[in-house]
Amino acid sequence: MIRAHALPRRLIVEARDLDTDARARQELDVDAPADQVGQRAQLATVVARLYPEARMRSFGNGAASFLDSSNLVVAHYTEAREPGPALSVPEASTDVQQPLFVG
Numbered sequence: 001m002i003r004a005h006a007l008p009r010r011l012i013v014e015a016r017d018l019d020t021d022a023r024a025r026q027e028l029d030v031d032a033p034a035d036q037v038g039q040r041a042q043l044a045t046v047v048a049r050l051y052p053e054a055r056m057r058s059f060g061n062g063a064a065s066f067l068d069s070s071n072l073v074v075a076h077y078t079e080a081r082e083p084g085p086a087l088s089v090p091e092a093s094t095d096v097q098q099p100l101f102v103g
Contacts, residue, residue: 006031008080011043013050015073026050032062032077040064043075 009032015024028046033039040056043064047054054066054073063076 005034007034008032009077010080011046011075011077013047013073013075015051015071017071019070029080039077047073047075 009030011028011030011032013026013028016022030042030046033042036059039062040059043059044056047056047064047066051066051068051071051073053068054071055068057065057067059065063074066073066075
């Protein structure tokens, strides 16, 4: 059996408290499996460490949602960030401000 290669990715886990709407975000650099089965398993494992009561509700295209009695949790992959100088300033032509809150 040939194993699919792992890809360097950033895994983002965002949680929203269902009662207070408070939000938490955690980012991890991981080697993401190239296959959907491996990605699903990795997302479930990471979220289980952070939110042990959360159960997977949906999965697709490298993203999954989870729910427990207090939180809605979404985990997804993005491109890995390149390490750079601590105080780097992006060029003005490529600087795009990201939204502060996504709701």
